[in-house]
Amino acid sequence: MTQPSAPQPSVPQSSAPQPSVTEPSVGQPAGREAGAPAPRAGRRGRGRLAGLAGRAVVLALGVFFALLPFVWMARTAFGPSQSALSLTANPIPESVSFHAFQRAFEEAHLGRALVTGIVVSLAILVLQLLTAIPAAYVFAWVPFRGRAAVFGLVLATLLVPSQVTAIPNYVTISALGFANTRVGLVLPFMTSAASIFLLRQYMTTIPVSVLEAARMDGLGLLRTLRTIVVPLSMPAIATVSVFSFLLSFNEYLWPLLEARSPEIHTPPLALVTMMNSPSMGLPDFAVLSAGALIISLPSLVVFLVAQRRLTAGLTGTGVGG
Amino acid sequence: MRAKMRKRGERGDRGDERAVSAGASERSGRPRYEDGRAASAAPKRTRNIAGVGGWRVGALLFPALLGLTVFVLGPALVSAFTAGTDKTLTGPSFQWVGTANLREAFHDPDFGKSVVNTLLYCVLTVVPAVVVGLALALATQKVVRGRGALRLALFLPVSANLVAIAVVFAYMFDPSPKGLVNTFIGWLGAQPRNWLGDESTSLPVVALVGGWRLTSFVFVVYLAGLTAIPASVYEAADVDGIRGFARLRHVTLPLLAPTTIFLAVFTTILTLQTFETVAVLTDGGPFRSSATIVYYIFEVGFTGSFRIGYASALALLLILGIVLIGIVGSVLGRRARERAARIDETGAGLGADGDPGLALAGVGAGPGIAAEAAR
Numbered sequence: 001m002t003q004p005s006a007p008q009p010s011v012p013q014s015s016a017p018q019p020s021v022t023e024p025s026v027g028q029p030a031g032r033e034a035g036a037p038a039p040r041a042g043r044r045g046r047g048r049l050a051g052l053a054g055r056a057v058v059l060a061l062g063v064f065f066a067l068l069p070f071v072w073m074a075r076t077a078f079g080p081s082q083s084a085l086s087l088t089a090n091p092i093p094e095s096v097s098f099h100a101f102q103r104a105f106e107e108a109h110l111g112r113a114l115v116t117g118i119v120v121s122l123a124i125l126v127l128q129l130l131t132a133i134p135a136a137y138v139f140a141w142v143p144f145r146g147r148a149a150v151f152g153l154v155l156a157t158l159l160v161p162s163q164v165t166a167i168p169n170y171v172t173i174s175a176l177g178f179a180n181t182r183v184g185l186v187l188p189f190m191t192s193a194a195s196i197f198l199l200r201q202y203m204t205t206i207p208v209s210v211l212e213a214a215r216m217d218g219l220g221l222l223r224t225l226r227t228i229v230v231p232l233s234m235p236a237i238a239t240v241s242v243f244s245f246l247l248s249f250n251e252y253l254w255p256l257l258e259a260r261s262p263e264i265h266t267p268p269l270a271l272v273t274m275m276n277s278p279s280m281g282l283p284d285f286a287v288l289s290a291g292a293l294i295i296s297l298p299s300l301v302v303f304l305v306a307q308r309r310l311t312a313g314l315t316g317t318g319v320g321g
Numbered sequence: 322m323r324a325k326m327r328k329r330g331e332r333g334d335r336g337d338e339r340a341v342s343a344g345a346s347e348r349s350g351r352p353r354y355e356d357g358r359a360a361s362a363a364p365k366r367t368r369n370i371a372g373v374g375g376w377r378v379g380a381l382l383f384p385a386l387l388g389l390t391v392f393v394l395g396p397a398l399v400s401a402f403t404a405g406t407d408k409t410l411t412g413p414s415f416q417w418v419g420t421a422n423l424r425e426a427f428h429d430p431d432f433g434k435s436v437v438n439t440l441l442y443c444v445l446t447v448v449p450a451v452v453v454g455l456a457l458a459l460a461t462q463k464v465v466r467g468r469g470a471l472r473l474a475l476f477l478p479v480s481a482n483l484v485a486i487a488v489v490f491a492y493m494f495d496p497s498p499k500g501l502v503n504t505f506i507g508w509l510g511a512q513p514r515n516w517l518g519d520e521s522t523s524l525p526v527v528a529l530v531g532g533w534r535l536t537s538f539v540f541v542v543y544l545a546g547l548t549a550i551p552a553s554v555y556e557a558a559d560v561d562g563i564r565g566f567a568r569l570r571h572v573t574l575p576l577l578a579p580t581t582i583f584l585a586v587f588t589t590i591l592t593l594q595t596f597e598t599v600a601v602l603t604d605g606g607p608f609r610s611s612a613t614i615v616y617y618i619f620e621v622g623f624t625g626s627f628r629i630g631y632a633s634a635l636a637l638l639l640i641l642g643i644v645l646i647g648i649v650g651s652v653l654g655r656r657a658r659e660r661a662a663r664i665d666e667t668g669a670g671l672g673a674d675g676d677p678g679l680a681l682a683g684v685g686a687g688p689g690i691a692a693e694a695a696r
Contacts, residue, residue, distance in 0.1 A: 089504035168396035191388030
């Protein structure tokens with residue numbers, strides 16, 4: 001079910017009368033026994049049919065527009081060269097090739113950018129986990145006077161738009177001598193209040209008895225964290241990791257300010273640079289699409305792989321009631 | 322601040338530890354400790370079950386607080402100070418100018434234009450996104466076969482790289498008559514347009530890109546909200562003969578109201594900070610017709626004469642606006658949760674766990690926080 005190649009999922013016409021998750025047939029009056037087409041013929045039948053048709057239309061349109069940019073991106077990337085003068089709206093490419101991908105890699109130095117993007121995002125992720133897990137543990141289980149105030153302060157940092165901190169951060173990073181370096185791309189994101197918050201919410205669900213037992217067994221702080229808290233919080237850690245990676249990999253404003261030299265451009269920056277200064281003449285949309293597709297892939301892969309776990313992790317953070 | 326915290330931690334370590342353990346064991350039905358000090362008055366969270374205290378509390382918190390202080394809180398305060406100066410990024414010296422920057426902002430036609438643009442952008446994205454996202458979430462509910470693939474398709478825009486997608490939209494809206502959108506409207510008999518190069522359409526097209534992604538986000542959050550409605554509520558409604566559209570109007574929507582309010586507030590705050598799409602698609606043009614507040618702040622602070630003093634003042638105004646919307650949303654959200662709790666007579670506890678201010682806390686974070694804060 002995590003295969004991306006299902007652009008036309010079955011629209012609900014056939015399946016809608018079946019019982020749904022939120023509406024189990026258990027306990028429903030006999031007249032609404034789901035599945036059988038017979039009850040639909042009744043007075044309420046026409047209304048239900050109209051509702052079904054409405055749903056089908058909404059879903060078909062929704063899926064169409066959700067996928068259109070992706071489909072168009074792929075169609076253009078695999079098709080022949082296209083400039084503003086030779087645009088086409090023909091959904092079937094005249095010829096299919098990987099040529100545009102090759103050129104995107106060469107012209108936008110996408111290979112280099114991808115390495116930078118992945119390394120920077122992973123470094124941010126590791127730092128965030130190292131800083132957030134201990135802090136989340138304290139906010140969940142270690143009381144001290146003023147904890148509520150400190151936690152409130154942590155949450156308040158979520159209010160500050162990144163554009164506001166960008167200016168002083170640029171000054172700080174420059175003063176530390178990290179301007180225009182990969183370290184400078186990582187440091188400002190070394191911790192995340194959002195990660196602390198999510199992890200803390202999840203950690204509060206660890207049973208008291210487990211922590212008590214750990215304590216009676218004489219487990220030290222670090223061992224408790226390593227052998228009890230972290231393994232038990234794995235779903236939340238996975239969720240936080242995925243969001244962290246996606247956010248850092250797609251970050252645009254900070255690299256735009258910080259990474260002045262093309263050698264340390266992140267993927268989005270490399271793509272925009274290529275768009276604004278094509279190597280010759282007009283931008284080639286095939287190459288741009290190939291580039292867009294390439295830089296979208298890491299996020300999509302992470303998202304697809306993590307999709308199921310993500311929902312599980314979210315449920316654990318208190319969403320599941 | 323740190324020193325104080327540590328001291329308090331130490332005290333807690335010595336003083337409260339045993340009492341706290343006693344409280345915990347009381348809860349789990351085990352015998353109390355000998356000193357028998359009553360800890361029952363203390364709520365669960367204040368019991369030091371972990372038995373961690375002293376310098377170790379500080380050590381655990383230090384890395385996170387250091388990062389947040391140096392890179393978020395500090396900069397925010399610095400920014401607030403810089404807002405009162407005429408500092409530039411390039412000039413070495415600067416002077417305190419008091420409220421001059423703020424006064425300038427109120428008379429700056431370019432800032433005024435960016436505020437109008439941003440509000441227009443908000444309306445053009447938030448309203449359709451919430452309506453369509455809700456419709457999609459409701460429509461997927463009863464789908465059984467292909468539900469996974471369906472959700473995946475509708476999730477995809479959220480996971481998209483905004484810059485990459487903006488690039489794709491840029492040539493879908495190419496001014497050439499052979500561009501995708503121009504070809505389509507050609508079928509309908511309309512003349513091709515220079516979408517991004519026309520003052521009247523540049524902002525709506527940028528909003529379309531933002532709205533496309535926002536709709537998917539709204540869908541995800543509504544989906545979480547819908548799954549949280551207990552089946553028993555629907556069963557009760559069914560027994561009472563409330564079905565179909567009536568059920569949607571009198572049961573589902575009121576129960577989703579807290580989610581809706583959260584989404585309205587959160588997506589408004591999110592769209593107030595629109596930057597990437599504008600930077601990639603239009604550079605704010607033509608004739609400033611698509612320049613948003615944040616794009617203007619970027620222009621003032623990082624291009625031209627690099628006036629970061631003035632840029633900080635503009636950013637300060639933006640934060641004030643965001644906080645204001647957040648407070649209003651927080652109040653509305655609490656009311657909606659109370660109403661939802663009354664509708665949910667089955668006592669499943671829906672909407673009971675509303676933490677005021679959490680909606681605020683979701684700013685800038687991924688859908689996960691959003692879903693969490695939506696509760």
